[in-house]
Amino acid sequence: MQTPSISYKRHRFPPSIIAHAVWLYVRFNLSLREVEEMLLERGVDVSYETVRRWTAKFGPQIAKNLRRCQRRPGDIWHLDEVVVKISGKTFWLWRAVDQRGVVPDEILQFRRDKRAAKRLLRKLMKRAGSVPKRIITDKLRSYGAAKRELLSDLDHWSHKGLNNRAENSHLPFRKRERVMQGHRSPGGLQRFVSIHSAVRNYFSVPARRRAALTIRYHRMEALCAWKVAASIA
Template sequence: MLTFKGCHYPEAVVLYAVYFYVRYSVSYRDLEEIMAERGVTLDHTTLNRWVIKYSRALAQAAKKRKRPGNPSCWTDETYIEVKRQWIYLYRAVDKYGDTLDFMLSERRDEEAVTHFFLHTVGSNGLPEKVVIDKSGANYAGLLNLNLLLLWLGWHHLVEIRQIKYLNNIVEQDHRFIKRITRPMLGFKAFHSAEATLAGIETAHMIRKGQLNLQGLPGFQQFASLAG
């Protein structure tokens, strides 16, 4: 359970502000005005602290509650600007577009991809098939995963399909993330980007109905993660 001790604002206000920022295309100054119209006076720097402080924990709770994914996995990376440099957001979705996992990385290499695949398997189980583009790093990461499975004595390895046009599922799914991050005009630090993106991915999972709480509005589903 999250603790809101020391916030000086009701829990519902904090969660509403965080949810609104990670769900809609607004800047912190826009959100400051939106909250003021609702009778809550806040500074945009306070909103920033709330998003960074709570988004990661809410994302962890969402990963535990989301419905199981399909054993077919589509993986790709997109670009996020941090400190005026482009870094990589690795993302995996299943054949129905449900989010399986995500990871922000400063590198786009075999080591980073291997770590992402191991993390995804740890959170979602072993996929039967993974579809990737023509990236050599992605292919090497999957080979490392299969080598590890052989070393552990597994007889069923992950099928690797490296066909660019088949990767449209995850490439289309990137669009929501990019639309939300566009007004942010880049991040100033890696840790703030990582936390904020975790919140955005959580809102995206709720939008796709992955928490099996479709009868509740999006904000109520988001707020339930704090309990």
């Protein structure tokens, strides 16, 4: 599938440097100042604020391009939500993970209720273009209520011990959250987690590909996909 090209016009630095700075920030648990220092070691004198603006400007489109090239999600979805504090206010980050460990989508919401669960399911089905064979959740009753209204015949497994895949998917976000030292706004967090998950979907090595040579090839494929998505290939 052909991905929309990204224009880097009216920027002082070449597209390859801009894309590399964005990749460093979203791929690894680095702060903006650490990315600035790593670029300086390579002879690129750029401020951390410039890296932040590059990520905000180019990151969402790169993430969209990556998701366009991604395989369709599996037919078993693990759903879970995690609490997030933004300026003293409580929000919930709802996330889905398929049976391969890929995050199809995630959405930040104010509530932890049936309406929020329905919004998550609708967004997932719209992105996947299909209905899952099964959803697996914890004991939160909002999932069951949302499922009964949207997909009454859908197979639903509700058990705390079955949802470890979704709960483990929160760990990279929590590590990243500590480095970022909080979030400025709900919109900024939503944009960042969308970019972060899209990149992790490509660079995280599946359990079936653990041989050293296979891991190397997997990372090379992911780097190629990143360059195509960033329009620098």
